[in-house]
Amino acid sequence: MFDSQMKNGAGIRTGAQYLAGLQDDREIWTGGQRIADVTQAVGIANGAATLGRFMDRQFDPAYQDKVTYLDSDGTRCGMSFKMPKSVEDVKAKGAAFYEWATWSNGMFGRTPDYKNASVMSFAAATGFLAQNTKGQGDYAANMTAFYDYVRTNDKVLTHTLVNPQVSHAQAAAGKFNSDVALHVTKETDAGIYVSGARLLATLGPSADEIEVFPSTVLKADPDNIPFAFAFAIPIATPGLKMICRDTYDHGKSHFDAPLASRFEEMDAVVIFDNVFVPWERLFLYGQPELCNQAFGTTNAVVHMAHQVACGKLAKAEFMTGLLCSILKATGRDKDMAMKGAVSEVMMMTETVRALLYRAEAEAHEDEWGNFVPLRGPLDTSRNLFPKFYPRMVEILQNMGSSSLMATPTEADFENEMAGDLNQYFQVANLEAKDRVALYRLAHDVAISGFGNRQTLYERFFFGPPHLMNAQYFDLYDKDRAIARVDDLLNS
Ligand SMILES: Cc1cc2nc3c(=O)[nH]c(=O)nc-3n(C[C@H](O)[C@H](O)[C@H](O)COP(=O)(O)OP(=O)(O)OC[C@H]3O[C@@H](n4cnc5c(N)ncnc54)[C@H](O)[C@@H]3O)c2cc1C
Known part of the structure; x- marks a missing residue:
């Protein structure tokens, strides 16, 4: 065959x-x-x-x-x-x-x-x-x-x-x-x-x-x-x-x-x-x-985690962009609380980027003659993102609120409702139809079946969190950390 x-x-x-x-x-x-x-x-x-x-x-x-x-x-x-x-x-x-x-x-x-x-x-x-x-x-x-x-x-x-x-x-x-x-x-x-x-x-x-x-x-x-x-x-x-x-x-x-x-x-x-x-x-x-x-032994998990970390960076950047677009549209980009919420997503994005950067920069040859990214930062990334992504979605839900529901369809803009929609759905810096398009995108990230499946996917696709986290603990260099404590106790 x-x-x-x-x-x-x-x-x-x-x-x-x-x-x-x-x-x-x-x-x-x-x-x-x-x-x-x-x-x-x-x-x-x-x-x-x-x-x-x-x-x-x-x-x-x-x-x-x-x-x-x-x-x-x-x-x-x-x-x-x-x-x-x-x-x-x-x-x-x-x-x-x-x-x-x-x-x-x-x-x-x-x-x-x-x-x-x-x-x-x-x-x-x-x-x-x-x-x-x-x-x-x-x-x-x-x-x-x-x-x-x-x-x-x-x-x-x-x-x-x-x-x-x-x-x-x-x-x-x-x-x-x-x-x-x-x-x-x-x-x-x-x-x-x-x-x-x-x-x-x-x-x-x-x-x-x-x-x-x-x-x-x-x-x-x-x-x-x-x-x-x-x-x-x-x-x-x-x-x-x-x-x-x-x-x-x-x-x-x-x-x-x-x-x-x-x-x-x-x-x-x-x-x-x-x-x-x-x-x-x-x-x-x-x-x-x-x-x-x-x-583990083939390093398949590391090469797959590399692909994942790159994908999650693209996704995190997109979430940052979506939140910033909403702030820009609503004119809330001067609001301290809103800035604080979005900066949390920016920090998650930059964490994913930094972990990827270190993993690639410290790539090394494995026993099979392949160069393999450093595992620790990629494991950190794949254990953090299942926590990061639902938090990003939560921030989007908090920021979007009822606008995530005020989402008439494309067809509604093409009949006699269009005048009402253009009048009532505008927002500070966007015309009504563009505002609805932006929030329909946010809806598809944070509310729709598609969006909820994305969140579930991020939580589970690489394996059950209890096993992944326990494995992370097992692989972590604990002796170095414990030695620091011992040094202090013995000094
Ligand atoms: C959208 C999506 C896409 C997926 N795609 C794939 C795919 O393409 N290929 C593939 O092979 N798999 C895929 N998976 C499956 C994924 O690997 C499993 O969902 C994951 O391994 C968890 O297994 P489970 O669903 O049986 O959950 P369960 O093992 O039933 O776990 C349910 C919950 O209980 C917790 N739990 C279970 N046992 C314990 C315990 N002893 N102690 C503490 N907590 C425990 C788990 O952490 C989890 O939170 C996908 C999953 C999702 C959601």
Whole structure:
């Protein structure tokens, strides 16, 4: 299956090529219906078209040198696939991540560069994958081939890492319930069969491939062997089903729903119904202790956190801009309390920038020969942003108040109501329609379904906060801090 999909030298794809690739027999369900074609499906199509336009920019001379690179064969590929061999490479990758993120102001969180960073890291760490001796795969070679395949075919990946939980106590003990959690049911000379479910795959319905990688809380216990694997398969694999959440793109205009009409990246729960995975698509198998280390030891977590930190900077800058635009429009930019509120968002933005700057400046070579940004500042950023972003939204809600509700539609300005609206909806420094446009944007950030999903995404997409914070504590250099206390006590 894998070899026949190899298509060397293709490099970057246009949006049209990406969209054409989604027109397969993938099994995506929403609202009680199976979707025939995600590129035409109301609620998904606009987000896919947006991603297509982003992919087209890889060909635009204004962006090409920033977001792509030429590999040693002369094939032009996405910069996120590049294996960084210097601090300059790390910074160039950061500039590409940031560029992609500015195209949606961070509102399309799951641009393909996120997962590309992960594949790149695993492909560099073949020595780690080669330690896996269970099963019949040559896991290091599989990953090298997969990396070349997705890199030279510009494939769009999603991923799913987390099993559904029946019992939190069971999960806390590192156990999974095989009635629901994804597990191996059969092994043959050709590959394995898996059944069960995985929690969300953001962008899943409009991705080409899904990485099904290990949950990081798999206890190294023989009972967990059926849950221990990492593989990637096409979304259109028989038996793979996705069930979507409600869409937040209700077909409104860009004026009425400025974000939802452009950046809806659908989330879906993934169900595997006796899905066949050939050995050449497996990268880890049957060794929970290796699965637990996978993201950390390969540094995939750091390269992914780098992409995230760049995206969050773009998002934080946008939130600062939105709040400043509102203050300017209302003439409240001289008000001390308002300035204080927005300065809090500015400080959060500059914190995200400073952490990114340090991580890139102190990039260093890892054991796989890649240059990797300094982990500590990126971990700090990814643990702070789930707190920062909801606070930014809260400040926007406080500042917007009823104006976030006083939001007539574009159509209301085109009938006999227009005179009333133009008279009553003006604000100090903006005409009525421009003021409504600005507040409809604020509404889509802070009030709408799209906006609320953004906040939930920021809280959870990188993992449950209690685990991430505890892991941060574990990795922090505590001895140095404790020594300072000991020094004082002993002096
Ligand atoms: C919008 C969105 C998009 C996502 N996209 C993806 C994706 O593309 N791929 C993917 O793999 N995952 C994705 N996720 C899933 C994400 O990884 C999980 O939501 C996250 O790991 C939390 O797991 P859970 O939802 O099962 O929450 P739970 O584990 O049920 O946790 C619920 C709450 O309880 C807390 N909690 C749980 N156990 C404990 C404990 N023992 N002690 C203290 N507190 C505890 C958690 O911190 C959390 O606050 C996404 C999530 C969201 C919301």
